[in-house]
Amino acid sequence: MRCRLHRFPLTKAVPLAISRGTTTAVEHLLVELEHDGVTGLGETGGFDTGHRRHDTEAIAVELEAIAPRLEGLSPEPLQVLDPLLAELSPPARCGLDLALHDWWGRRLGQPLHRLWSLDPGACAATSVTLGLAPPAAVLARLERWWAQLPASRIKLKLGSPDGLDHDRRLLEVVAGAIERRRQATGGPCELQVDANGGWDLPAARFMLEPLQRAGVVLLEQPLPPLAEPERDAAGFAALRPHCPMPLVADESCWDLPDLLRLAPHVDGVNIKLLKSGGLAEALLMARTARRLGLGVMLGCYSDASLLNGAAAQLLPLVRWPDLDSHLNLVDDPFVGLELRGDIVMPASAPGLGMALRERLGEPC
Ligand SMILES: [Mg+2]
Known part of the structure; x- marks a missing residue:
């Protein structure tokens, strides 16, 4: 499968302030996974819980590094990919997990629910x-x-x-x-x-x-x-x-x-x-x-x-x-x-x- 990454901006209509600070705009990543004529989409981005923080840039670096290793692999069965996904930070894994689930549902022609x-x-x-x-x-x-x-x-x-x-x-x-x-x-x-x-x-x-x-x-x-x-x-x-x-x-x-x-x-x-x-x-x-x-x-x-x-x-x-x-x-x-x-x-x-x-x- 081929994995491509796109960056895109997200801008809030009304900025959101919480106890840790105010968010007006962020940058997120689109993960596109293409295999056998079907493309799955996933989204990810940085976030901060106060005691742990992930930056969008670092997530992009992780996903870019793993993309060449996906080339010889198929999106299914998902279980085969578990060891590879386990190496990633939660948000990097999320981007890929969403694209894999999207690919799976599109291949079967059914919504996940x-x-x-x-x-x-x-x-x-x-x-x-x-x-x-x-x-x-x-x-x-x-x-x-x-x-x-x-x-x-x-x-x-x-x-x-x-x-x-x-x-x-x-x-x-x-x-x-x-x-x-x-x-x-x-x-x-x-x-x-x-x-x-x-x-x-x-x-x-x-x-x-x-x-x-x-x-x-x-x-x-x-x-x-x-x-x-x-x-x-x-x-x-x-x-x-x-x-x-x-x-x-x-x-x-x-x-x-x-x-x-x-x-x-x-x-x-x-x-x-x-x-x-x-x-x-x-x-x-x-x-x-x-x-x-x-x-x-x-x-x-x-x-x-x-x-x-x-x-x-x-x-x-x-x-x-x-x-x-x-x-x-x-x-x-x-x-x-x-x-x-x-x-x-x-x-x-x-x-x-x-x-x-x-x-x-x-x-x-
Ligand atoms: Mg909450």
């Missing part, structure tokens, strides 16, 4: 994200989302560098806006909070009561992820007995071993393809989490709709979809991902079901 026998009618609404900003700007962002889609799940980022008073003020104004929305529409609307590791244990404990009072239905990654696995799990264990709403691990949970380590101390995990290294591990994680009685969240970074379309193939297994990044891009190069109300649907075309809007420039 059908090959996995998942029910596309079982998908839940996605949350939409409100970044950190002054209260008036956060309310304006919420109104902008509601002008774009009938969002019934709102994810508010907290853990502000401006401190807990600012977090409490944001919580109050957003909870108020959601209550007014419920009364005006008569429909459901829920508030989730993601602190992105922006609190320490006393701050997180202090925030539990205001979160409960604001009707928050879910708390994601209150404490910073720690490189030392036992200490990281101990943070969740210390908070969970006091936490009145489901506690979800994101930055602390990359792969299946993380999920198994954290399972006794959380109510759910946020799976992201760039952390897991692609769909093979993510499918295993989603099925295992459900078997263990954990809720599955499926999230994104500053991803285009190819990455989110790949993740969408897993949505029938997901309680809390969080795939809104492509809805906030001015230059998404891909088409094929459908939104029904506020439900992101797994595409029904073969493979990941996604296509390039127009050809990108020359391979790098």
Whole structure:
């Protein structure tokens, strides 16, 4: 098979600020795998969880180095490629894993969710994200989302560098806006909070009561992820007995071993393809989490709709979809991902079901 790599820019319509900083634009990579007249597409890019960071440039170097070794190989059976994929960092593996899965589905003429026998009618609404900003700007962002889609799940980022008073003020104004929305529409609307590791244990404990009072239905990654696995799990264990709403691990949970380590101390995990290294591990994680009685969240970074379309193939297994990044891009190069109300649907075309809007420039 032949592997080609393209770089492309992604620019946010509204910059997103979280506890670790603000993102306005990123560069991502398109992986094209061609074999036997079929081309599979994959997307990857850099990201940062606070304790581990991957840069797009380093991912490109990894993929360029492995491309010549793919030339004598076939995309199937996938199992033969496992040792080679295991050499790569999670995001480099993700780019290749997505292109391989896309090739496989296209070769068989079926979308992945059908090959996995998942029910596309079982998908839940996605949350939409409100970044950190002054209260008036956060309310304006919420109104902008509601002008774009009938969002019934709102994810508010907290853990502000401006401190807990600012977090409490944001919580109050957003909870108020959601209550007014419920009364005006008569429909459901829920508030989730993601602190992105922006609190320490006393701050997180202090925030539990205001979160409960604001009707928050879910708390994601209150404490910073720690490189030392036992200490990281101990943070969740210390908070969970006091936490009145489901506690979800994101930055602390990359792969299946993380999920198994954290399972006794959380109510759910946020799976992201760039952390897991692609769909093979993510499918295993989603099925295992459900078997263990954990809720599955499926999230994104500053991803285009190819990455989110790949993740969408897993949505029938997901309680809390969080795939809104492509809805906030001015230059998404891909088409094929459908939104029904506020439900992101797994595409029904073969493979990941996604296509390039127009050809990108020359391979790098
Ligand atoms: Mg998160």
